[in-house]
Amino acid sequence: MQDYIFNDDFLLQGKAARRLYHDYAKDQPIIDYHCHLPPDEIASNKQFPNLTDIWLKGDHYKWRALRSLGVPEAFITGDASDEEKFMAWARMVPQTVRNPLFHWTHLELKNVFGINEYLSEKNAMKIYGQCNELLAKPSHTTKGLLTEFRVKYVGTTDEPWDSLEHHRRLAAENFSVRVSPSFRPDKVLFIGSDAFFTNIGLLEKASGIAIKDIASLLEALRNRVVFFHANGCRVSDHGLTQMPAKQQFSKALENELAGFLVNKKGSFSDPEAYMGYVLSELCKMYHEHEWVQQFHLGPIRNNNTRLNKKLGADSGFDSIGDAPQALQMSLFFDALDQVDQLAKTVIYNINPSFNEVFATMLGNFNDGSVKGKMQFGSGWWFLDQKDGMEKQLNALSNMGLLSTFIGMITDSRSFLSFPRHEYFRRILCNLIGDEMEKGLLPNDEKWMGDIVSRICYANAKEYFNL
Known part of the structure; x- marks a missing residue:
């Protein structure tokens, strides 16, 4: 890019x-x-089941941003599926520019998962799949x-x-x-x-x-x-x-x-x-x-x-x-x-x-x-x-x-x-x-x-x- x-x-x-x-x-x-x-x-050398589990759960920085963007709580801390929560975050990332979340998000995707593109709704499922594959490997346990x-x-x-x-x-x-x-x-x-x-x-x-x-x-x-x-x-x-x-x-x-x-x-x-x-x-x-x-x-x-x-x-x-x-x-x-x-x-x-x-x-x-x-x-x-x-x-x-x-x-x-x-x-x-x-x-x-x-x-x- x-x-x-x-x-x-x-x-x-x-x-x-x-x-x-x-x-x-x-x-x-x-x-x-x-x-x-x-x-x-x-x-226990935890193996995370997916990107939402390691990345979005417990992250009140992201939660505050999602609420500011009008995202319902179900997709933040509620009962939506992990995939749905990730998609909610991915859709909103382009709107976080000038907030440090924009920098942190992409540095984490790049340095941990080798993702060299901006996260958005368009590529969210592809990135979610790539990251989940890596999380199944020993290199990405705790x-x-x-x-x-x-x-x-x-x-x-x-x-x-x-x-x-x-x-x-x-x-x-x-x-x-x-x-x-x-x-x-x-x-x-x-x-x-x-x-x-x-x-x-x-x-x-x-x-x-x-x-x-x-x-x-x-x-x-x-x-x-x-x-x-x-x-x-x-x-x-x-x-x-x-x-x-x-x-x-x-x-x-x-x-x-x-x-x-x-x-x-x-x-x-x-x-x-x-x-x-x-x-x-x-x-x-x-x-x-x-x-x-x-x-x-x-x-x-x-x-x-x-x-x-x-x-x-x-x-x-x-x-x-x-x-x-x-x-x-x-x-x-x-x-x-x-x-x-x-x-x-x-x-x-x-x-x-x-x-x-x-x-x-x-x-x-x-x-x-x-x-x-x-x-x-x-x-x-x-x-x-x-x-x-x-x-x-x-x-x-x-x-x-x-x-x-x-x-x-x-x-x-x-x-x-x-x-x-x-x-x-x-x-x-x-x-x-x-x-x-x-x-x-x-x-x-x-x-x-x-x-x-x-x-x-x-x-x-x-x-x-x-």
């Missing part, structure tokens, strides 16, 4: 950008240190895809009560890709949620510790941190609207919590103090075990009450929030730093108007102990597209040091999302290559190429001690 834009030089608009990408970025292995891939599907994409490390996202049986199985098999758990105890932090006591029960069962007060709660969490560490975990993760402003927990609150845990009814008077204290104690545990802690900040979740009740959480009704971030980040990190218990930290921002806020805040807590100790995480969720990535890279470059950046993640539940690393690498190389040709950076390919290659792989390898 003469006008097909997804060629070898896609997004690379100059000679320097093309050299940087093809010679220094393209063939770097992948460290995907934060994602939501199901570890059971990796351990393990096959991870190997094909040269993935070296996958950090899954796991509840404190997870058994980690699938991670242990993969470790025992000596699978070439290191699949490690990441500790995400948020469900224990949200004391006002309807499922709080259910989650406390799960934590009790997993730890073998009866949770009756703040001390036993922290003991149970420590038990699970130790268990996760013994099973290869070196990373924690939290998804919050903002960092809690309070970290002190008074004797009166301790007594109230003890009664609340026993009675299992009513409401707790100061949820933020509870969250802040428990989270700060967890962060001290992370520091003790030399983990990396991650904080994803800023979204407003489950905005559409009617459809959230009908379809459940994580169905595509979340958006960018505008909650204040700076002061609460400062207070939280400073309290840990004052007692020298601030672990290596990655902060992800979802509101682009706060990019400079995040970049400058993190610089306050680099203390010379570790290169790039405080990291401004890659463009995340609504910002993991060209404009969002460029803004994050520019803010990091202007307010911090791009050369220490640990690069891209997929943050995805899909085994087809690894081309996002390629997408990021092309954008990075184009940004640096363009400034080389404009005389804003030295036109020294080896110098700039070394920085590019480290951002794509070596910095993360060093940061996570892989």
Whole structure:
């Protein structure tokens, strides 16, 4: 196809950008240190029955687009057949231009299935058949895809009560890709949620510790941190609207919590103090075990009450929030730093108007102990597209040091999302290559190429001690 834009030089608009990408970025292995891939599907080496199953199920990006285009829910999350759902998506792809879905869709078809044409209603059934044939082969199982994409490390996202049986199985098999758990105890932090006591029960069962007060709660969490560490975990993760402003927990609150845990009814008077204290104690545990802690900040979740009740959480009704971030980040990190218990930290921002806020805040807590100790995480969720990535890279470059950046993640539940690393690498190389040709950076390919290659792989390898 003469006008097909997804060629070898896609997004690379100059000679320097093309050299940087093809010679220094393209063939770097992948460290995907934060994602939501199901570890059971990796351990069982799942074979996907068709393209819809691996590509459309669970993809709220696509779901939002389909709803915007007036597609009935039956063809999105409903009871239409897999083939019908794929056809609904294929018909709408030509209308997604300038949304990152248009780029992601075609990079995934090209890199995973060798499809070098635009998807539309006209060629949908042919492409569906070609992809389904490949999905029946060993090269396109979960393990096959991870190997094909040269993935070296996958950090899954796991509840404190997870058994980690699938991670242990993969470790025992000596699978070439290191699949490690990441500790995400948020469900224990949200004391006002309807499922709080259910989650406390799960934590009790997993730890073998009866949770009756703040001390036993922290003991149970420590038990699970130790268990996760013994099973290869070196990373924690939290998804919050903002960092809690309070970290002190008074004797009166301790007594109230003890009664609340026993009675299992009513409401707790100061949820933020509870969250802040428990989270700060967890962060001290992370520091003790030399983990990396991650904080994803800023979204407003489950905005559409009617459809959230009908379809459940994580169905595509979340958006960018505008909650204040700076002061609460400062207070939280400073309290840990004052007692020298601030672990290596990655902060992800979802509101682009706060990019400079995040970049400058993190610089306050680099203390010379570790290169790039405080990291401004890659463009995340609504910002993991060209404009969002460029803004994050520019803010990091202007307010911090791009050369220490640990690069891209997929943050995805899909085994087809690894081309996002390629997408990021092309954008990075184009940004640096363009400034080389404009005389804003030295036109020294080896110098700039070394920085590019480290951002794509070596910095993360060093940061996570892989």
